[in-house]
Amino acid sequence: MSIAQEKDLRSVGGSEAVAEGQFAAKSPRERILIAARDLFYRHGVYAVGVEAIAEAALTNKMTLYRHFKSKDELIVTYVQQLADEGDDVLNRILAENVDSPQKQVDAWVDFVEDVLTNKLERGCALANAAVELDTGHPARAVIEAYKQRKHDRLVGLFRAARYRDPGLLADEVFLLFEGARISIQCGGKGPASRVVGMLRGLLSSRPRLVEA
Amino acid sequence: MSIAQEKDLRSVGGSEAVAEGQFAAKSPRERILIAARDLFYRHGVYAVGVEAIAEAALTNKMTLYRHFKSKDELIVTYVQQLADEGDDVLNRILAENVDSPQKQVDAWVDFVEDVLTNKLERGCALANAAVELDTGHPARAVIEAYKQRKHDRLVGLFRAARYRDPGLLADEVFLLFEGARISIQCGGKGPASRVVGMLRGLLSSRPRLVEA
DNA sequence: GTTACCCGGTACCGATCGGTAACATACAGC
DNA sequence: GCTGTATGTTACCGATCGGTACCGGGTAAC
Numbered sequence: 001m002s003i004a005q006e007k008d009l010r011s012v013g014g015s016e017a018v019a020e021g022q023f024a025a026k027s028p029r030e031r032i033l034i035a036a037r038d039l040f041y042r043h044g045v046y047a048v049g050v051e052a053i054a055e056a057a058l059t060n061k062m063t064l065y066r067h068f069k070s071k072d073e074l075i076v077t078y079v080q081q082l083a084d085e086g087d088d089v090l091n092r093i094l095a096e097n098v099d100s101p102q103k104q105v106d107a108w109v110d111f112v113e114d115v116l117t118n119k120l121e122r123g124c125a126l127a128n129a130a131v132e133l134d135t136g137h138p139a140r141a142v143i144e145a146y147k148q149r150k151h152d153r154l155v156g157l158f159r160a161a162r163y164r165d166p167g168l169l170a171d172e173v174f175l176l177f178e179g180a181r182i183s184i185q186c187g188g189k190g191p192a193s194r195v196v197g198m199l200r201g202l203l204s205s206r207p208r209l210v211e212a
Numbered sequence: 213m214s215i216a217q218e219k220d221l222r223s224v225g226g227s228e229a230v231a232e233g234q235f236a237a238k239s240p241r242e243r244i245l246i247a248a249r250d251l252f253y254r255h256g257v258y259a260v261g262v263e264a265i266a267e268a269a270l271t272n273k274m275t276l277y278r279h280f281k282s283k284d285e286l287i288v289t290y291v292q293q294l295a296d297e298g299d300d301v302l303n304r305i306l307a308e309n310v311d312s313p314q315k316q317v318d319a320w321v322d323f324v325e326d327v328l329t330n331k332l333e334r335g336c337a338l339a340n341a342a343v344e345l346d347t348g349h350p351a352r353a354v355i356e357a358y359k360q361r362k363h364d365r366l367v368g369l370f371r372a373a374r375y376r377d378p379g380l381l382a383d384e385v386f387l388l389f390e391g392a393r394i395s396i397q398c399g400g401k402g403p404a405s406r407v408v409g410m411l412r413g414l415l416s417s418r419p420r421l422v423e424a
Numbered sequence: 425g426t427t428a429c430c431c432g433g434t435a436c437c438g439a440t441c442g443g444t445a446a447c448a449t450a451c452a453g454c
Numbered sequence: 455g456c457t458g459t460a461t462g463t464t465a466c467c468g469a470t471c472g473g474t475a476c477c478g479g480g481t482a483a484c
Contacts, residue, residue, distance in 0.1 A: 028461070044344055046258040049441065061443080063461060071442065123343070130398035131335070131343045132256055140398075147399030171403040172410060176384070179391030186342035186352075187359030191383040198384060240431070261471065273473080275431060283472065 024058060029067045031057040036078050041125045045075050045132050072137070075129070079139040082125050083146035090153060101160035105203060108157065113196040116180060124181040150174070162209040169206055173199060236270060241279045243269035248290050253337045257287050257344050284349070287341070291351040294337050295358035302365060313372035317415060320369065325408040328392060336393040362386070374421040381418055385411060 023031060035056035039048040050071050054064045068074040093111055097103040122128065130143045151174050158166035158173075176199065180192040235243060247268035251260040262283050266273045280286040305323055309315040334340065342355045363386050370378035370385075388411060392404040 043346065044258070046256070046344070047346070050443085051441085060462060060464095062445095062463080065443065066460080127394050127398050128343045131340045131394075132258070134255065134259070144399035147395070148402075151399075151403060168406075168410070171406050172388070174403050175391030175395060175407060175410075176387045177391070178395050179387030179389070182339055182343075182394045183359070183387065183390050186339050187356030187363075190360075191363060191386050194380075194383050195387060198380070198387075262473085263471085272432060272434090274433080274475095277473065278431080 028057065028059045028063050031059060032064055032067060032074075033077065033081060036074055037081070037125075040075070040078055040129070041122060045078075045129055050074070072139075075133070075137075076139045076142065079126060079129055079142045083142055086126075086146060086150065090150070094157070101157065101162070104157055105161050109196065109199055109203065112177060112199065116184075116192065116196060121184070123185050124178070127178065127182060163203075164207045164209055169202075172202065176202075240269065240271045240275050243271060244276055244279060244286070245289065245293060248286055249293070249337075252287070252290055252341070253334060257290075257341055262286070284351075287345070287349075288351045288354065291338060291341055291354045295354055298338075298358060298362065302362070306369070313369065313374070316369055317373050321408065321411055321415065324389060324411065328396075328404065328408060333396070335397050336390070339390065339394060375415075376419045376421055381414075384414065388414075 023034070026034070032053060036048075036053050039053055039056060050064055051061050053074075054061045057064070064074070068077065089111065090108070093107045094104050097107050126143045126146060130140060133140050151170060154170040154174055155166050158169045163169050176195055180195040183189070183192045235246070238246070244265060248260075248265045251265055251268060262276055263273050265286075266276045269276070276286070280289065301323065302320070305319045306316050309319050338355045338358060342352060345352055363382060366382035366386055367378050370381045375381050388407055392407040395401070395404045
């Protein structure tokens with residue numbers, strides 16, 4: 001089956017008909033971004049043409065180019081959207097557990113477990129995009145800034161939870177997570193499936209600062 | 213500068229003229245594989261066309277297709293070559309330290325350090341290829357088998373060095389390494405640069421089995 | 425010499441790529 | 455009614471993609 005023929009965006013919402021109705025009710029720009037997100041992630045940004053995206057978005061190439069001046073700009077928007085959502089998810093996790101940094105850590109690990117067991121057939125969409133994109137592509141800056149920000153926030157989280165040497169711990173946790181995501185699609189599915197247990201062990205056995 | 217115009221394969225050997233002479237002296241098939249390896253790694257397998265490879269190999273498209281029946285077959289050969297070399301490197305490291313499993317472990321970490329500090333502008337070539345290639349591509353099987361093999365050999369190495377729970381240790385080391393390689397090109401160069409120290413700390417502090 | 429083989433060069437194929445021009449339609453505000 | 459804006463439709467552009475046909479030259483075997 002060719003990429004252009006794929007139209008199974010029903011999985012975005014609940015039941016098929018309702019989801020397809022909700023999808024068709026959105027603006028063309030939203031539909032394009034949803035379709036691009038799905039196709040870019042499943043096949044890569046290079047393998048997917050703009051025409052395939054437009055068709056999957058129930059529109060056409062002209063409308064796509066009325067909202068995005070080029071495919072590269074669409075890629076940047078796609079990447080920016082993923083980065084924003086990643087920030088939002090972490091914001092929500094932290095906000096829902098403001099009373100206790102330890103609960104924030106635990107909630108984040110629960111989220112990681114959810115990511116690694118459910119939505120991860122093809123690894124981290126941002127990392128995948130970075131692999132495909134040339135060094136000078138504007139989307140690369142967005143990706144690198146997001147990953148840097150994510151790492152820094154982990155450091156802050158572990159410091160708030162009073163771990164000793166939070167920088168080192170954040171490095172380990174960050175790299176284990178990234179390694180698990182890339183490993184899912186290139187063999188070694190075993191190690192990736194065991195990373196959550198490793199994280200929990202790491203975070204429970206790591207020395208903390210004593211209370212003042 | 214377009215990809216097709218890049219011809220700086222002088223870096224493959226020593227001085228420019230000598231290296232270029234050595235390069236030209238090789239068979240067309242060898243030159244094609246060298247050029248493909250360089251271009252595929254730097255720009256990705258999708259972004260590089262067969263014509264650019266042929267030009268960089270100082271030959272033409274017809275000769276390329278006399279040695280490889282399709283671009284996909286060239287990709288498979290490219291990936292297989294990388295996997296074989298990865299196996300060979302590990303074989304050599306283990307063979308040079310057969311007298312002591314601990315020395316084998318140390319030598320492997322030295323090798324990892326070398327990889328992460330020198331040859332790693334764009335991460336693991338096999339992982340990058342896996343990201344680009346569709347799930348059904350024949351090269352994917354080669355990559356997954358290699359990564360699985362590599363992980364299993366790490367388990368054996370750590371078991372030989374009498375580490376307690378070598379499977380868990382291999383998981384951690386494997387994922388940290390993979391995470392570092394993917395992180396090099398998408399932000400977080402910091403964590404990747406510190407992974408060697410992390411590995412050394414991990415391997416020195418991990419409990420061992422006592423001698424019988 | 426002659427045969428056989430490998431390689432370089434060129435021109436070409438159909439398909440698809442990203443991107444655009446031109447026109448028709450629908451619908452909002454007023 | 456009219457007008458402006460957003461969208462759908464079609465056809466098209468030049469460029470490049472992977473892949474091939476054809477021809478000519480170099481060279482080693484014998």
